[in-house]
Amino acid sequence: MKARALRVLGVAVLLGLALLLWWWDPMANAPRRRGEPTLPPPAGAPAPDFTFVPAPAPQPQNSSPPTAADCESEAELDCHQGDVYWFDSCGRPEARFERCGALGCEDARCREEPPPPVSDCGSISAYGQCSGNVAEACIQGRLVRFDCAAHRQRCITTSEGAACMPYDEKNGCRGDEPARCEGDKLKLCVDGVYRTIDCAARRAHCSERGTVAQCEIDPAVIYPPVADLDSELCDAQDNDADGRIDEGDACAEVPLVAFIPEGAQLVNHEQRMQEDLEVLNRVLSPNKFRWARVRKVQASYRKFDPNDMETAASYLSQRESTFLPDRAAPLDEANDTRGLDFYIPVLYSEELKMRPPKSGMSTLPNARCGGVRLTDQPSPISGLIVLSESRQPETLAHEMGHYLGLCHTHEQLGRFVVMGEPLSECQLEGDSICDTPIDPGPPACYQTEACVLRCRDGARPDPFNVMSYYLGCRRVLSLEQLSTAARNLQLRRGWFRCLDPRGCPCQPGRKAACPQEMSCRPSGAGDAPWYCELDGASLPGSACHDSSQCSLRAFCAGSSQAVSRCIRPCIEEPDCSCTDVGLPIGVCREDLN
């Protein structure tokens, strides 16, 4: 039953691959990659002149720290050691601007009054709410108001709660706009910005019924089989049906590396780090995590800008790894200098540069949570968890949930799913996890007393779930959440060595040429080497712009007569008949039209 559930989940992942770059119509003008020679057609080739369209040239992800060369002096005012200070644009404190005394400093100003008592938060939670363009949230027991308009921003209720966000003339939205179709593209308002999902990339079309718009499967399409999961996961279940639970090294300890910015003011840090770890190990048991290393990083990470997430994830994911010791910054000679062959980076910042402030953030594995892909954009392999000083003891466990592919329990994932996929009802709503109760979210529910919720529509969410936003109550994951996390941990372990694609050469004709959810792709024309790269959102047979969009073993190739498509190299499997299109390898005829 469990294997079947996992298979269904796998199908959800793979069918959920869709894609689309909203500014580009793939059928109209699939661009050719620059400078690639056209191969001569062999005699009898049905579609001559095919050439590869590789993903952007493989290169190690950013392995040097962002430079501090262009730090501008007196870029902004912010709090520092209880007073207001000038900071340069790299986040380093400079001269004191104002002394705040006993009242202390908040949001770049001296506080005018003593903080209100805990009860002043009333029904407003840490999730917060927007009152016009004022964001209100309960931060560490105090009601905090941010006038977004004063910073020329708007207040948007995101999946992380009320947040000040920049105006976006082109793609901004409020959140209550219904989804709609534009040709084969589905337009959704996600966290205040329109997002486009290309139904065609999922071999589906966009369908509007009344006020509901969604991608809908084309019944004629036969999907390539989904690779079965056959290995043991650390989830308290017997995944490979050999009568033993979590055998072998399924539950091997997971190394965490803590990164501490130079000069960071972290109160009681060592003790809090141990507390973070203890809660993490309780919540994700039987998985075990340990602090493998603690490393210093540049001071600019003291106040973490969420816009830097991808760059920081790339750098910190490789900083302590085996394969880049010479290219990464020199390791500390006095300590173990050998790289780790897998770890999860955790950055301890003083605060996240968001209004209202958040206690942590994390990247998702291949842009998925609950098995559902949330964007068509290719996703990097690297990932990062960032924690701030305002975190709760369970924040690391919550962010680890995201890092291992779990959404909030109040998420609405159904809108990203392709209708007609073989999914159960419960996978089409909420967090796409069947054993977590429907959660309308903190704006619709409040705690009448500690951890007792009352929701407007009578729903009964679990306030104890770590992936909820009911702070102060969170302490468990459901069994299915645990399985999803364990599976994503296994995926991330597999991907890790391919952080540098050149560390991941592959042979395209082999069935399991790459770690799961990665595909073997050409780095250029002719006999250029092939490397394993993370799957994108496009199914085999759909139009593509470059190989980073393709999935299920496919790469992107096209010719002067045929639009570029995601095409699989042929191997023996039921839905693939080999044909020669003049590439160095045979391809599946089924993917050509």
Ligand SMILES: [Ca+2]
């Ligand atoms: Ca087993």
Ligand SMILES: [Ca+2]
């Ligand atoms: Ca297991």
